Amino acid sequence: xFKDNRVCNxxxxxxxxxxxxxxWVSGAKLAAACSxxxxxxxxxxxxxxxxxxxxxxxKAKSLTNKPIGVNVPLLYxxxxxxxxxxxxxxxxxxxTSAGSPNKFxxxxxxxxxxxxxxxxxPELAMKCQDAGVDAVVIEGFEAGGHNxxxxxxxxxxxxxxxxxxxIPLIAAGGIGDGxxxxxxxxxxxxxxxxxxxxxxxEESSAHINxxxxxxxxxxxxxxxxLKKIVPVRLIKNKFYHAIxxxxxxxxxxxEFQKLLATGRSKKGMFDGDVVQGELEIGQISGxxxxxxxxxxxxxxxxxxxKTAIGRLANNTYSINATNDNQPxxxxxxx
Amino acid sequence: xFKDNRVCNxxxxxxxxxxxxxxWVSGAKLAAACSxxxxxxxxxxxxxxxxxxxxxxxKAKSLTNKPIGVNVPLLYxxxxxxxxxxxxxxxxxxxTSAGSPNKFxxxxxxxxxxxxxxxxxPELAMKCQDAGVDAVVIEGFEAGGHNxxxxxxxxxxxxxxxxxxxIPLIAAGGIGDGxxxxxxxxxxxxxxxxxxxxxxxEESSAHINxxxxxxxxxxxxxxxxLKKIVPVRLIKNKFYHAIxxxxxxxxxxxEFQKLLATGRSKKGMFDGDVVQGELEIGQISGxxxxxxxxxxxxxxxxxxxKTAIGRLANNTYSINATNDNQPxxxxxxx
Numbered sequence: 001x002f003k004d005n006r007v008c009n010x011x012x013x014x015x016x017x018x019x020x021x022x023x024w025v026s027g028a029k030l031a032a033a034c035s036x037x038x039x040x041x042x043x044x045x046x047x048x049x050x051x052x053x054x055x056x057x058x059k060a061k062s063l064t065n066k067p068i069g070v071n072v073p074l075l076y077x078x079x080x081x082x083x084x085x086x087x088x089x090x091x092x093x094x095x096t097s098a099g100s101p102n103k104f105x106x107x108x109x110x111x112x113x114x115x116x117x118x119x120x121x122p123e124l125a126m127k128c129q130d131a132g133v134d135a136v137v138i139e140g141f142e143a144g145g146h147n148x149x150x151x152x153x154x155x156x157x158x159x160x161x162x163x164x165x166x167i168p169l170i171a172a173g174g175i176g177d178g179x180x181x182x183x184x185x186x187x188x189x190x191x192x193x194x195x196x197x198x199x200x201x202e203e204s205s206a207h208i209n210x211x212x213x214x215x216x217x218x219x220x221x222x223x224x225x226l227k228k229i230v231p232v233r234l235i236k237n238k239f240y241h242a243i244x245x246x247x248x249x250x251x252x253x254x255e256f257q258k259l260l261a262t263g264r265s266k267k268g269m270f271d272g273d274v275v276q277g278e279l280e281i282g283q284i285s286g287x288x289x290x291x292x293x294x295x296x297x298x299x300x301x302x303x304x305x306k307t308a309i310g311r312l313a314n315n316t317y318s319i320n321a322t323n324d325n326q327p328x329x330x331x332x333x334x
Numbered sequence: 335x336f337k338d339n340r341v342c343n344x345x346x347x348x349x350x351x352x353x354x355x356x357x358w359v360s361g362a363k364l365a366a367a368c369s370x371x372x373x374x375x376x377x378x379x380x381x382x383x384x385x386x387x388x389x390x391x392x393k394a395k396s397l398t399n400k401p402i403g404v405n406v407p408l409l410y411x412x413x414x415x416x417x418x419x420x421x422x423x424x425x426x427x428x429x430t431s432a433g434s435p436n437k438f439x440x441x442x443x444x445x446x447x448x449x450x451x452x453x454x455x456p457e458l459a460m461k462c463q464d465a466g467v468d469a470v471v472i473e474g475f476e477a478g479g480h481n482x483x484x485x486x487x488x489x490x491x492x493x494x495x496x497x498x499x500x501i502p503l504i505a506a507g508g509i510g511d512g513x514x515x516x517x518x519x520x521x522x523x524x525x526x527x528x529x530x531x532x533x534x535x536e537e538s539s540a541h542i543n544x545x546x547x548x549x550x551x552x553x554x555x556x557x558x559x560l561k562k563i564v565p566v567r568l569i570k571n572k573f574y575h576a577i578x579x580x581x582x583x584x585x586x587x588x589e590f591q592k593l594l595a596t597g598r599s600k601k602g603m604f605d606g607d608v609v610q611g612e613l614e615i616g617q618i619s620g621x622x623x624x625x626x627x628x629x630x631x632x633x634x635x636x637x638x639x640k641t642a643i644g645r646l647a648n649n650t651y652s653i654n655a656t657n658d659n660q661p662x663x664x665x666x667x668x
Contacts, residue, residue, distance in 0.1 A: 002649055122553045122620070141475065142487040150554050153476040153487040155508035155517065156617045160553045163621070174489035183489065183517035185649075186642045219456045219494045220484050250584065283490045286456070287497070308520045309646040315336055315519070 006168040007191030010114065010135060011067050011093060014038035015302060016191030018170060019198045021071020021095055022145065023047035024269040025206040028056040032063035033203040033294035042095055046073040050081040057089040067093060074099025087111045098146065101131035120148025122161040129165045136165060137193050140173030144196050144282035147224055147231045162188030176284035178304020196282035202293045207272030210279060211291050219286035229256050235279040239264060340502040341525030344448065344469055345401050345427060348372035349636060350525030352504060353532045355405020355429055356479065357381035358603040359540040362390040366397035367537040367628035376429055380407040384415040391423040401427060408433025421445045432480065435465035454482025456495040463499045470499060471527050474507030478530050478616035481558055481565045496522030510618035512638020530616035536627045541606030544613060551619035563590050569613040573598060
């Protein structure tokens with residue numbers, strides 16, 4: 001189905017669907033399940049010390065012989081060590097984020113691996129291309145977790161970036177079903193990266209309480225906050241409201257840091273304290289209504305994608321077909 | 335091409351493309367040009383006293399015999415009078431916004447007209463449907479001008495709303511070309527409303543300086559501001575930075591109102607003071623690179639739309655076709 005798709009060809013995968021590397025929720029089990037189901041699974045190294053990352057890579061390799069990648073947020077102090085242990089373990093796909101694409105791209109590529117960098121603006125995407133990355137993820141304002149200060153949405157980011165770069169473009173933020181995949185590709189992306197939707201699967205290591213919060217969420221359950229430190233999209237629970245109160249009180253950076261210093265993200269997402277913990281998740285949560293296995297989810301995504309593009313093609317078919325037995329007069333890929 | 339499209343059928347138009355009703359920029363000339371080109375043109379009543387609206391309706395009717403609509407922001411003090419003069423002049427399509435859908439829907443419909451209400455959340459869209467409107471516009475965070483406090487983006491709003499209402503759904507916010515139209519329809523919309531793109535056309539009554547600011551804009555040239563009063567997306571000019579300074583200083587509501595009371599939106603958008611005036615425009619401005627006539631633009635949008643859906647269909651075609659002379663095995667519209 002995605003025969004000429006550049007993202008599929010780059011990674012050697014069946015569907016251009018990447019499971020985003022996320023802290024606390026995307027370990028070996030989730031990544032392997034996504035790769036086994038035809039997408040690309042990423043181990044989220046951000047919440048792992050190098051030894052733990054090594055264990056997850058070993059485990060993932062025991063669960064699949066398909067390609068597996070590692071996501072390394074460059075702002076963490078273990079970034080270099082994480083990259084080194086992953087290279088040592090034979091990882092050939094790196095997604096880097098939260099830092100300059102110039103920092104490690106050359107280094108990683110010198111070890112024969114693919115590098116993809118995450119960007120929040122078309123301008124940074126161009127810098128990524130100049131830095132020699134193999135593909136770019138552009139991530140919109142609606143995405144969960146840490147987010148760009150520029151607040152560009154997925155809908156405006158994709159076409160504006162597609163017009164500026166020549167390397168493969170992966171869209172992220174707000175994509176929760178096959179309609180979203182079709183829309184991202186219509187806007188000019190070659191593939192998608194999905195986070196929130198994969199958090200609410202059986203194989204994610206998110207605590208069941210967190211998964212159930214996602215299922216219960218409505219469209220307005222999340223908000224981008226903590227703009228004084230680093231913007232992050234969270235579920236509006238008691239911890240979120242504590243942040244809002246600090247903002248209302250005109251608190252200084254130190255007060256926010258004090259509130260955050262107590263391991264709130266692990267507490268919320270991994271330990272399941274959905275009241276006092278930090279629950280990083282995207283605006284598309286309101287669309288997520290169940291906790292399927294990754295395999296079931298992936299089949300569903302592809303079915304929904306086919307239905308979405310069929311619905312579009314059908315609108316055209318009625319006028320362009322010269323008779324009922326002829327294919328629609330659709331333009332070919334430019 | 336859009337034979338079974340619900341938005342086309344509702345308004346009796348060729349393409350499911352609505353030109354958004356905007357203050358200072360969408361008078362008779364723009365609305366008539368859009369309707370003549372196969373879309374639906376809306377006169378933006380928000381910046382018109384009832385007498386001026388009457389003149390614009392008369393003029394629009396002299397320029398086209400196609401359907402024309404009026405957009406009435408319900409928060410303005412002339413809203414009721416505007417509705418009455420439009421009804422008197424035989425207007426049969428009303429887009430209402432910035433107020434409760436319960437306020438005038440029944441009244442307008444009792445005069446045999448169609449009512450569409452603008453919403454920023456799936457929940458308000460459901461309330462619109464309950465209030466008896468004929469269709470809903472859902473408008474995302476990336477849209478220009480006044481915006482919902484919920485900050486839901488177009489990408490997440492469309493599918494979440496499409497799953498909750500049965501009446502036709504029109505998507506707005508961030509749509510600047512035919513790729514965007516295809517994406518909106520893929521996500522579940524029946525049609526689109528475009529604002530920024532139509533501001534930068536020959537027929538819009540925006541000052542040429544404002545049109546040129548849009549053409550010069552990059553992806554990061556706009557930002558949602560004025561959240562203490564009513565959120566509005568503006569170009570980051572000197573006036574915008576004056577607002578930011580007030581926010582930084584912790585100014586009270588009265589100080590913002592004093593800054594705004596000097597007719598800044600007319601000054602910027604209509605009189606062309608792009609330094610001290612208020613320039614309301616969407617995040618998709620960075621994609622807009624010219625000031626065509628509406629007719630040329632509309633042809634281009636449809637061509638781009640066809641290319642976008644062709645590109646999607648082609649991805650599928652290669653696997654689903656049993657041979658080169660058979661149409662692809664695409665699912666039908668559900």
